[in-house]
């Protein structure tokens with residue numbers, strides 16, 4: 119591929135952010151532009167199903183995870199939010215009894231939510247607001263919300279003997295996904311459409327990657343936006359996915375709780391089959407599994423998926439970059 123290779127990545131929060139950081143590192147060495155950057159163009163199509171209005175502000179967890187991580191401002195230990203954070207305003211909000219006391223909006227993080235909400239109130243789309251915020255962080259990746267229309271993941275749970283439908287973050291953070299999710303509801307999804315920028319990023323990509331994000335509430339939510347799946351099927355680019363499950367365990371978060379809720383086994387094979395081979399109505403041309411799952415390669419091949427067993431653990435920027443290189447290699451294999 120010539121200099122201006124275009125890579126489009128479907129991504130959720132933390133797993134997506136690390137994968138994008140590795141891809142950026144790899145492309146800076148593979149397609150250097152002479153001053154530390156890359157001639158390659160990376161576009162992330164990001165899940166907005168975790169978003170919510172909280173204390174009057176629009177909060178976009180996955181967009182912010184990726185923006186902070188690529189901007190070098192994320193808290194790597196906690197896995198979300200800003201490093202060097204403080205919580206003075208959050209304590210005031212709790213004192214006033216507003217917001218979610220179990221969902222902390224840090225002082226620095228609130229700067230992002232206030233700025234985003236101001237842009238939205240000025241009439242900018244979420245795509246435009248995201249671009250304005252990202253300018254400051256110079257992430258080296260174009261961040262696109264999957265849609266400019268709001269889509270919120272809500273979860274139907276049974277807690278204290280009562281059936282309730284709660285926002286995803288309540289299930290995920292307050293309950294730590296320990297109460298079984300009966301089903302996920304994508305509020306607003308019928309009225310949502312991929313933005314023109316998203317459709318263009320899919321159509322013009324040389325390679326499309328599915329990051330090792332939560333296959334249900336991140337990648338699944340993106341694929342649930344009407345007409346987005348069709349755009350993937352029509353794309354000329356090969357589509358390569360990276361398993362978020364290694365040796366039968368979720369790498370991060372509680373993806374297993376989500377997979378169980380939709381009746382999918384927590385294995386690299388089951389998730390690969392869940393996404394499906396593109397020539398059989400699914401979205402993948404190739405699927406990367408960890409070396410510990412190498413025995414599953416023939417099973418995946420039998421399901422019509424080209425499969426590659428490579429190291430999937432993203433321990434540090436170097437291993438993340440190698441994973442990105444392996445994913446691109448699988449695209450042109």
Ligand code: FO1
Nearest residue numbers: 131132168178179182198220221222223291
């Ligand atoms: N995760 C937590 O475990 N506890 C929190 O208090 C929390 C606050 C929070 C605030 C803003 C934000 O963008 C993300 C936040 N997260 C928190 C992480 C969030 O649950 C995840 O980023 C994703 O939604 C799931 O991947």
